[in-house]
Amino acid sequence: MIRIPYLVTSLAGALCFTSAVTSALAEPAVDAARARQIATQHACFGCHAVDKKLVGPAWRDVAARYAGKPGAAATLAAHIQNGSSGGWGAVPMPPNALSAGDAQTVAQWILAGSKTD
Ligand code: HEC
Numbered sequence: 001m002i003r004i005p006y007l008v009t010s011l012a013g014a015l016c017f018t019s020a021v022t023s024a025l026a027e028p029a030v031d032a033a034r035a036r037q038i039a040t041q042h043a044c045f046g047c048h049a050v051d052k053k054l055v056g057p058a059w060r061d062v063a064a065r066y067a068g069k070p071g072a073a074a075t076l077a078a079h080i081q082n083g084s085s086g087g088w089g090a091v092p093m094p095p096n097a098l099s100a101g102d103a104q105t106v107a108q109w110i111l112a113g114s115k116t117d
Contacts, residue, residue: 032116035109038102047093050114057088059114066111076107 039045047055066072080103085092096103109115 030109030112031105032109035106038106042096042098055091056093059110063111063113072111073104073107077103080107
């Protein structure tokens with residue numbers, strides 16, 4: 001059981017770091033197909049594109065802004081779920097009705113560059 005002491009050690013650290021480690025253990029790669037499916041289902045593409053600004057910022061720009069920031073996936077997942085304002089301009093993003101897990105999947109995919117494969 002290598003995972004138990006590893007997780008206990010992680011739990012002693014910052015919460016966002018812990019969730020990053022545990023989700024990395026559960027799911028080593030970003031599931032791009034699933035992330036795109038979620039984004040399509042929740043009409044994200046009505047306001048967003050990967051490489052250009054529409055109503056909301058281009059997801060490539062979001063990835064660039066948050067690159068290397070600790071807890072970025074958790075922050076973005078919360079903004080996706082609850083909505084956000086004041087980060088990119090005058091127009092706020094309304095809350096989106098998706099699960100925390102789905103928000104996390106899409107956030108990780110956006111941070112990884114919104115790749116299609
Ligand atoms: C009605 C239009 C609209 C929809 C639908 C929408 N967004 Fe947004 N989104 C925006 C706007 C506008 C912003 C910029 C908000 C701000 O300035 O803080 C934004 C910001 C974001 C950001 C950056 C947040 C940050 O903290 O910098 C992410 C990531 C994002 N949206 C993902 C999504 C995802 C995923 C979905 C679908 C579940 C979605 N958006 C649906 C309009 C939308």
